[in-house]
Each structure stands twice: as structure tokens, then as C-alpha cells.
Amino acid sequence: MPRAGLGPATVIAAGADLADEVGFDALTMGLLAERLGVRTPSLYRHVESLDALRRGIALQAKRELGDEAARAAVGRAGPDAVHAFADAYRRWARDHPGRYTASLRAPAAGDEEDRRVSDESVRALFAVVAGFGLHDDDAVDAARALRSAMHGFASLESAGAFGLPRDVDRSYHALIDTLVSGLRAGSPRSAGT
Amino acid sequence: MPRAGLGPATVIAAGADLADEVGFDALTMGLLAERLGVRTPSLYRHVESLDALRRGIALQAKRELGDEAARAAVGRAGPDAVHAFADAYRRWARDHPGRYTASLRAPAAGDEEDRRVSDESVRALFAVVAGFGLHDDDAVDAARALRSAMHGFASLESAGAFGLPRDVDRSYHALIDTLVSGLRAGSPRSAGT
DNA sequence: GCTTTTAGCTAATCACATTAGCTTCTGTCC
DNA sequence: GGACAGAAGCTAATGTGATTAGCTAAAAGC
DSSP states (O other), X not given: OOOOOOOHHHHHHHHHHHHHHHOGGGOOHHHHHHHTTXXXXXXXXXXXXXXXXXXXXXXXXXXXXXXXXXXXXXXXXXXXXXXXXXXXXXXXXXXXXXXXXXHTOOOOTTOHHHXXXXXXXXXXXXXXXHTTXXXXXXXXXXXXXXXXXXXXXXXXXXXXXXXXXSOHHHHHHHHHHHHHHHHHTOSOTTTOO | OOOOOOOHHHHHHHHHHHHHHHOGGGOOHHHHHHHTTSOGGGGGGTOSOHHHHHHHHHHHHHHHHHHHHHHHHTTOOHHHHHHHHHHHHHHHHHHOHHHHHHHTOOXXXXXXXXXHHHXXXXXXXXXXXXXXXXXXXXXXXXXXXXXXXXXXXXXXXXXXXXXXXSOHHHHHHHHHHHHHHHHHTOSOTTXXX
């Protein structure tokens, strides 16, 4: 029997693809093995466990999502950059439902690599926010606000939570617009409230 | 052997409590049975399956969260009402991590009761938004924006995604403030963008 | 060609969900 | 007060999916 020529990277990549098809939670070692033309136990030569596989997919997804959104904002500034970033974020989430779910996994306590990758993916967002002249606490608030909004919207949308007929694209645009307007208002935030 | 006096409601309620302790995904029939002082198969007298149990917990959670947030906004109006609603939402999510995860389950296709409960929980939010004089598409956009923001923030927070030292309460307040300001601006949204 | 390494395999174990079928409370009807 | 129907619990058994043990043979280094 000729060998399949697998490796950790191949297995994780195939797992990510499969997760997009059947859902991150429905991903099973048996299913993935079948997809790769191999018997289930053989996968354990390349990944330590199902949990390790999930972690690998999560890391890959975080990197991909971060890169994709960051790339979209390159060469743009201000509101334009935010919209490009936000649109790319949502599109990626929609196009890769399994990976997106994976990307939401919080790093396990003590998992330095995962924490680093997760932080990394936020850096691009900070860069975009910095274009508004926000600093320190205001920049953190703004980045958190944008991240919450993008994640919340994408997550509700992928869960099918928006039942009403109103155009979802427009609602998203309106949300991002509102936040952008808030950013423009400058930093009257750090004082009061 | 004296009977335990269980019933669907008791079992689901205990399941919700247990989910808050061990995590919604780690909830297992065996664990719940042990908690109730009963052998695993006995639970099947009261709930059809693990999936039905999860659905029951989700329904209960959606009702509780909706009620809690709605109650907080009673007797208030405008920005005040939004903040009260949003604070109650986040507090509940933080105090009931297992239930909160459950509440995010999208209704299965064709599950009318679940859909109704889910819709119901959004109604209170619409009422709050209506206080700003928004109608139709603008009201939908506003409700979606608030929901996305609250959910996104609560979800990222509960996943431990906010690593920086900046006070998380303040960031949340800033986010809600920004959205409220956007609402106040009226409805210049439906036209452009 | 020979040895070492190691990918992939089969067989076996384990954890949990779930089903089948038996036993024993419990409330109700006489 | 006792007999009965129905339901609540139980034990035993099945099935699926993860994981481990140990064997075999393909690949790589010599």
C-alpha cells in the first residue's frame, strides 16, 4: 500500500476544509480519515488528539482571518479602512463557517502560542484604529468596540439569528458607520460615563 | 428505593445549573444524573435525548436572559434604558456562562417554539429602540447593532479575549455610548451608505 | 542490499449516549 | 384496605467515536 504522504499541516488543512463543510462541531476523526483515504487511527501519527486537531484548525483560522482582514485595509485609511476591514472580516466568516467557529476558541490557559496568534490578529485592528488619532485607552476601547461589533454580527448572522427581511448587508454597514462616526467624534469618552 | 420526584422541568433546570458550572459543552447525561442522585438511563424518562436537554436549557436561557434585560429597562427611556438593558444583558451572560452559551444556539430549522422564544427575546430590544423614534428599517438596523454589540462583547469577554489591562467595564460602556449617540443622530442612515 | 525509522493497519479498550426489558412505587378505583 | 394501571428507576446490552497497543511494510540513509 502506497503511503498517503500526510503530515500535520496536511491533516490540519484538510480538517479545516472539512469543518467548513460539516461544521466545526461535527468534525470527527473518522470523517477526516475517510476524506484523506486513510483509517482513523493513522491520523494519530500526525495529530495528538481530536482536541489538538481542533486547536490546529483554530490557529490556522485565526491567522487566515487576521491576514485577510488586514490585507483588505492595506492602502486605505480612516473610515474607508474600517469598512474594508469589517467587510473582509464578515465575508471571510461567511465563507468559512467551520473555520470561523474554530477561530472563536479562546486559547487554553497557558497556551502561549495560541495567545500570541490571537493577539497578533488584533494588531491589525489597532493599526486601523490608530488612523483616527486615538491613543491608549481610547484606542483600546475603539478596537474592542469594532471587534465586538464585527464578531457579534458575524456570529449572529452565521447562527441564522437575523430573521427579519431587512437587508443584512445594510444593517452591517449601518452598524460599522455608527461606530466610525463615534470614533470620529474624538475622545470625549475617556472623561465621563 | 424512594423516587427522586423528577420531571422535565426539574431536569432541565438542574442541567442549566450544571452547565454554568462545567460548561455547556461538557454537560453530560452521566454528570447530570449523578447530580440528581439517579442513574443515567433514568433521565430518559424526562428528556428525550441529550440534544433535547440542550434545547430545553437553551429555551430556558433565552427566556431568562430576555426577561432579565427587559426588566432592567422598565421605567427607563432613551439612553438610560439602553444602558440598563445592555448592562443587565452583560451581567447575566457573565453570571451564567453555561446558559449564555446555550442561549446562542440557533433554533433548528422548523422548530417553531424555539423560533418564537428567540423572537420574543428580541422584542424588548425593539421596544427600547422605539424610544428613539426609529421606525422600520432604521429600527431593525438599530436593534441588530445593539444585539451584535452586546453579544459580541459578552461573548469575547467570556472567552477571555480581552487581555489588555484597560478596564473592561469602561470599554463596554464606551461601546454602548457610541451606539446610543448614533441612534440619537436620527435616521440619516436609511438614505446613503 | 541492509538497517532504521515510521506511516498506516488491525484489534482492543474506553467513555458516553441510547435502548430493552424488569421491578417497584404511587395514585386511583372498587 | 386491596388490586391495578402507569410511571419512575434500575440493570444489562448495543453502538458510535476517541484513543492505545502492537504488527507490517514502505522509505530513507548507509
